[in-house]
Amino acid sequence: MSQQFILDIEFILKAIEEKNGKSANEEYNKILNFLTDTESAWITSASVPLLKLLYEKKNSSDGDFLFRILNQLRIVKTPAYLTLSENQSWSDLHFQIMELAAKLIDAKILSANPEYLKSNGLVIAPEAVLGFESPRQIPFVDLKTQYRNLNREIDRAIDSTIARTAFIGGSSNVDIKEFEEKFSNYLGIKHCVSCANGTDSLEILLRSFGIGPEDEVIVPALSWISTSEAVSSMGAKPVFVDIEENHFTIDTNLIEKKITNRTKAIIPVHLYGHPADMGPILKLARKYNLYVIEDCAQAHGAEYEGQLVGTIGDAGSFSLFPGKNLGAYGDAGCIVTKDDEIASKARMIANHGQLEKHNHVLEGRNSRMDGIQASILNVKLPRLKEWTEDRRTNAKTYHEKLKNLDLLLPKEAKNVKHVYHLFVIRSAKRSQLQSALKKGGVETSIHYPTPLPFLNAYKQEGYTKLDFPVAAECCEEILSLPMFPELRLLDIEFISNIIKKELS
Numbered sequence: 001m002s003q004q005f006i007l008d009i010e011f012i013l014k015a016i017e018e019k020n021g022k023s024a025n026e027e028y029n030k031i032l033n034f035l036t037d038t039e040s041a042w043i044t045s046a047s048v049p050l051l052k053l054l055y056e057k058k059n060s061s062d063g064d065f066l067f068r069i070l071n072q073l074r075i076v077k078t079p080a081y082l083t084l085s086e087n088q089s090w091s092d093l094h095f096q097i098m099e100l101a102a103k104l105i106d107a108k109i110l111s112a113n114p115e116y117l118k119s120n121g122l123v124i125a126p127e128a129v130l131g132f133e134s135p136r137q138i139p140f141v142d143l144k145t146q147y148r149n150l151n152r153e154i155d156r157a158i159d160s161t162i163a164r165t166a167f168i169g170g171s172s173n174v175d176i177k178e179f180e181e182k183f184s185n186y187l188g189i190k191h192c193v194s195c196a197n198g199t200d201s202l203e204i205l206l207r208s209f210g211i212g213p214e215d216e217v218i219v220p221a222l223s224w225i226s227t228s229e230a231v232s233s234m235g236a237k238p239v240f241v242d243i244e245e246n247h248f249t250i251d252t253n254l255i256e257k258k259i260t261n262r263t264k265a266i267i268p269v270h271l272y273g274h275p276a277d278m279g280p281i282l283k284l285a286r287k288y289n290l291y292v293i294e295d296c297a298q299a300h301g302a303e304y305e306g307q308l309v310g311t312i313g314d315a316g317s318f319s320l321f322p323g324k325n326l327g328a329y330g331d332a333g334c335i336v337t338k339d340d341e342i343a344s345k346a347r348m349i350a351n352h353g354q355l356e357k358h359n360h361v362l363e364g365r366n367s368r369m370d371g372i373q374a375s376i377l378n379v380k381l382p383r384l385k386e387w388t389e390d391r392r393t394n395a396k397t398y399h400e401k402l403k404n405l406d407l408l409l410p411k412e413a414k415n416v417k418h419v420y421h422l423f424v425i426r427s428a429k430r431s432q433l434q435s436a437l438k439k440g441g442v443e444t445s446i447h448y449p450t451p452l453p454f455l456n457a458y459k460q461e462g463y464t465k466l467d468f469p470v471a472a473e474c475c476e477e478i479l480s481l482p483m484f485p486e487l488r489l490l491d492i493e494f495i496s497n498i499i500k501k502e503l504s
């Protein structure tokens with residue numbers, strides 16, 4: 001991400017003076033142009049009227065110029081949590097406003113005020129801006145840049161929810177309704193039922209399909225624990241199946257052997273954003289009369305043979321956790337299905353078994369999506385397609401920059417569209433790569449260090465590496481590189497160069 005700056009009013013006024021010929025040099029004007037050209041100039045909303053007042057006091061001419069400048073600046077809200085104390089000066093207060101706003105969008109403050117300059121590492125002198133380079137830090141996921149790009153709409157959505165006190169989700173909450181409608185339209189499926197998170201969505205679905213004690217459910221050996229945890233929480237038994245090493249998804253050749261007369265469902269996971277091989281899974285499901293519940297937590301918008309994931313099996317489960325491809329600002333999740341009965345059961349279960357208020361048809365649970373989360377998701381959902389394309393472009397760039405090296409890059413099967421929730425490479429020198437990247441300021445991660453069956457939670461089952469050899473081997477070598485829509489070409493080049501250097 002490029003460095004952003006909150007401009008001190010004094011700086012803007014000086015730039016205007018230069019422009020009006022009241023000052024001999026052009027320096028501030030040049031800096032201001034540079035910042036507006038690179039879209040990195042911000043002011044706090046508090047300084048907008050102040051700027052106009054001061055400007056009118058100093059100048060009678062060229063009001064257009066100020067307006068033009070204001071139009072090129074990005075505006076960040078002025079937080080309400082200011083400390084107003086007796087021993088604080090007006091200047092302190094002015095600085096405090098800028099400081100709080102700067103923290104919100106991860107910006108520096110641009111000011112020539114010597115007091116501010118020495119008070120705090122957050123402040124940069126105007127002269128220093130042109131050559132300014134912040135130390136390169138590439139996060140694994142960058143939610144700050146995304147917020148900065150959408151700050152006006154997101155702030156408006158949150159404030160509006162607060163103003164209406166529309167906090168709790170339910171079918172009468174307009175933000176929830178809008179999200180469910182928008183998301184089911186996006187997938188082209190009849191029902192979307194919102195809930196509190198992507199683990200609950202799996203549990204609620206399993207319960208809606210009547211899965212309980214004595215039942216078995218087939219799950220892949222490599223996933224986030226929610227996939228198997230949800231099965232166990234129903235009192236049922238998760239039956240693990242090894243993955244296939246090309247795409248890290250469930251190996252469909254190994255499923256049939258694990259099917260017993262207790263097996264009720266299969267949960268394929270579209271891991272890292274790559275769809276599981278649904279064709280063979282659906283065939284087995286038909287043959288043995290099993291439900292197919294897709295775990296789409298990492299794969300919003302991914303496609304298998306032209307069909308969006310979540311719409312292929314009997315139902316789809318989505319997580320809307322902040323770091324997922326579509327993420328709220330807290331926990332959230334949803335269920336999608338074309339089945340009317342499953343949708344209405346799921347809706348009841350997620351809201352204390354009620355279809356309408358005080359009519360508890362069964363004992364459900366409290367798993368509603370928050371109103372604030374829905375309003376944020378409504379701002380973000382229209383961008384999902386564009387973000388997915390950006391992820392795919394970034395993956396392509398990684399492929400170009402990392403080709404012909406001694407490592408394995410993610411593969412995309414011919415009949416799918418991968419949405420690159422994660423960009424996972426495989427290398428025997430994983431820990432060497434990871435520490436070199438860390439030294440260079442690049443954050444990486446491992447998804448996941450341990451296959452599910454080998455977690456302590458399943459110790460009692462006594463699984464060994466021989467039971468899941470592919471998952472066991474992959475987990476020794478996989479490394480997730482930074483991947484998010486806002487990742488820049490030069491970041492990918494930087495990351496790739498570190499890897500190249502380590503492997504040559």
Ligand SMILES: *Cc1c(COP(=O)(O)O)cnc(C)c1O
Nearest residue numbers: 197198199224226297319320321
């Ligand atoms: C994130 C995730 C979940 C769980 O979602 P939460 O919203 O965090 O509960 C389930 N399955 C997979 C594969 C995930 O990645």
